[in-house]
Amino acid sequence: MREERRIRIFYTVGAAAMSAFCLLPVAYMVLVAASSRPDVLSAEASVRLTARHFLEVLGTGSLHFPEYVVNSILVSGLSAALAVALAAPAAYAITRLELPGRMSFLFLVLAVSMFPPVSLVSYLFRMMSALGWINTYAALVLPYTAWVLPLSLWILTSHFSRIPRDLDRAALLDGCGRLAALRKVMVPVAAPGILSTAILAFIFAFNEFLFALLLTTGRNARTIPVGIALFEGLHGEIPWGMIMAAATLAVVPVVLLVLLFQRGIVAGLTRGAVRE
Amino acid sequence: MMLTFQGISKTFVSERGAVPAVRGVDLTVHEGELFVLLGPSGCGKSTVLSLAAGLLKPSSGEIRFDGELVAAPRKKVFVSPRERNVAMVFQSYALYPHLDVFGNIAFPLRVAKVKEESIAAEVARAASMLGIGELLRARPGELSGGQRQRVAIARAIVRKPRLFLLDEPLSNLDAALRAATRTELKRLQRELAVTTLYVTHDQTEAMTLGDRVALMRDGRVLQVGTPRELYESPRTPFAGSFIGPAPMNFLDAGVFEEEGRLHLRIGEEKIALSPGKAGEVRRLATGRVLLGLRPEHVRISGDPGPPALRGIVVSAENLGRERLVSVETAGGILAVLTDGEAPNEGDVVGLALPIETASVFRAEDGE
Known part of the structure; x- marks a missing residue:
């Protein structure tokens, strides 16, 4: 009994410390964003809450923040969709077809994803310049897709390998070809896994900074991380309030996405497919 | 099709x-x-x-x-x-x-x-x-x-x-x-x-x-x-x-000829074969056969006529409608499926062997 209580106390304290560690910067961000005097980082200064920075970020035309939000969502969404659409057939092939060297292929993919993005960025810049794609969605979507593809492939492979083989065997016998079995059975059954993979890919692309910095030059394709970094005050000072307000707003789409699909992600759909 | x-x-x-x-x-x-x-x-x-x-x-x-x-x-x-x-x-x-x-x-x-x-x-x-x-x-x-x-x-x-x-x-x-x-x-x-x-x-x-x-x-x-x-x-x-309600019993038996008739020897017991069975055994062309007896065909009786074996009951399980009795004989332990009254453990019983319905195999195939 006492043992149990001690474990519970440790557990609670540990979880609280972990959450505090992770959430303090977020809380600080929100606080500064809503503070009337964001540039005074002092405990003595009286802080009044205000929505001014949020309104400024959204309302100041020269900041282009709403455009950055749209760009970010579109670029990340397209990259995630493309990555999953490519990874799903690949994961099906790896888990279901008798391909020689499946595992080596998976590890090769992993190895490729180990290259630091920095090593690619100058080459990418030259390529995109030559193609005339600088400052377009394509310049970001293609590298992002390539960048999140290995991760997506690995996650989907693990999801697909957990789906009973008898399910797609049944589909094949019921008259499906391989592609139809993938589309009509594997994808719907793996939907929660596919969705969570897509969300992960979305978040990765959403946070990306380096490629976005170098491959965009203006508001046409610039994404939120770069946009915020390039905020400038009227007289060259750092507009902390606006930066933090923009950062706070940037969290919203991701949080919404996760909240919206959380139930679908958590609830397994395979229930009842085969005997447990 | x-x-x-x-x-x-x-x-x-x-x-x-x-x-x-x-x-x-x-x-x-x-x-x-x-x-x-x-x-x-x-x-x-x-x-x-x-x-x-x-x-x-x-x-x-x-x-x-x-x-x-x-x-x-x-x-x-x-x-x-x-x-x-x-x-x-x-x-x-x-x-x-x-x-x-x-x-x-x-x-x-x-x-x-x-x-x-x-x-x-x-x-x-x-x-x-x-x-x-x-x-x-x-x-x-x-x-x-x-x-x-x-x-x-x-x-x-x-x-x-x-x-x-x-x-x-x-x-x-x-x-x-x-x-x-x-x-x-x-x-x-x-x-x-x-x-x-x-x-x-x-x-x-x-x-x-x-x-x-x-x-x-x-x-x-x-x-x-x-x-x-x-x-x-x-x-x-x-x-x-593999087939049958209970696994078949196998008895090692020597084959020998006496007075123009083929016989099997199980332990001390000598069993004369009918012409039909004798032909079957002859076709195997071997001196040692494995006799396959179905537990449901072996009968327990106090004093069975030949061909028979004597043995001691080592266990008797009640399966509901039937009883599965294990009897230790000179040829090994035999399982008997009977719907009659089961003997007690330790009883000495006689077993009537259904040689006519028994299967014969080469002893080498039993491995």
Whole structure:
């Protein structure tokens, strides 16, 4: 009994410390964003809450923040969709077809994803310049897709390998070809896994900074991380309030996405497919 | 439809090397027949089923549907499962969890692009045949094991397949449901008259369901015949011990000739053989035979006439209707299935040996 209580106390304290560690910067961000005097980082200064920075970020035309939000969502969404659409057939092939060297292929993919993005960025810049794609969605979507593809492939492979083989065997016998079995059975059954993979890919692309910095030059394709970094005050000072307000707003789409699909992600759909 | 397997082998290649699962199987399943593949786990029976379905390609040999080649690696012929029009019921049921019962049964029809109106009619027909008409809107996750089983069967029969494949369909059901479903499967198969290949490791299922049974072991077919043939004349000791309500007893017996008649010697006991049995033993051309005696044919009696053995009762189990008595004799421990009064442990009893219905095997085959 006492043992149990001690474990519970440790557990609670540990979880609280972990959450505090992770959430303090977020809380600080929100606080500064809503503070009337964001540039005074002092405990003595009286802080009044205000929505001014949020309104400024959204309302100041020269900041282009709403455009950055749209760009970010579109670029990340397209990259995630493309990555999953490519990874799903690949994961099906790896888990279901008798391909020689499946595992080596998976590890090769992993190895490729180990290259630091920095090593690619100058080459990418030259390529995109030559193609005339600088400052377009394509310049970001293609590298992002390539960048999140290995991760997506690995996650989907693990999801697909957990789906009973008898399910797609049944589909094949019921008259499906391989592609139809993938589309009509594997994808719907793996939907929660596919969705969570897509969300992960979305978040990765959403946070990306380096490629976005170098491959965009203006508001046409610039994404939120770069946009915020390039905020400038009227007289060259750092507009902390606006930066933090923009950062706070940037969290919203991701949080919404996760909240919206959380139930679908958590609830397994395979229930009842085969005997447990 | 007639299904033929000719010299079919299947070897799986893995990192640990080549593993032969099926070695040179020849089979013919006749039109409308319910053919059972029986054997212990790992004997290759499910592999044979997958080969018939087209889920696996044979390593060598030829498979024909009504004489037409569907798989022949040497001739580079392989017809994919979707073109074979075979239906399968999996041991795991393999229902589509994202579809309701209607969607599951309708799936093969929708893939075949059948019109929605006729789909509704066909699904209703199959569902009513299996008594699951009330469940069409339920998800597989909400069904009991027996109900899932019925959905799986309905999905298999809804589009009138040429060949019906069943992979241990009853092994996940509890005993009472299994017996009822077994009877129903038999009725359904008769009604549909579809050529059926049925895989099981349960000899009772094989004996009650099969028109013919193929007994398999280590990737080979040991014997094919009607359930009665397999029961009455097992060709190997393995067949004798695998088929029947209780495993066959085996007695080591020496063969010798005395006064022009062939005799068997079991321990101290000498047993003269009838001309029929003597011929059977002679054909084996061996000095030592293994005598296979069914526990249900051995009789316990106080003073049996010859041929008989004496022994001490070592245990007696009550199986309900019958009792399984183990008796230690000079030839080894014999199991006896009796519906009479069972003797007590330690009793000395006489055993009447049913030599005429006994099977004889070469002693070497007993290993």
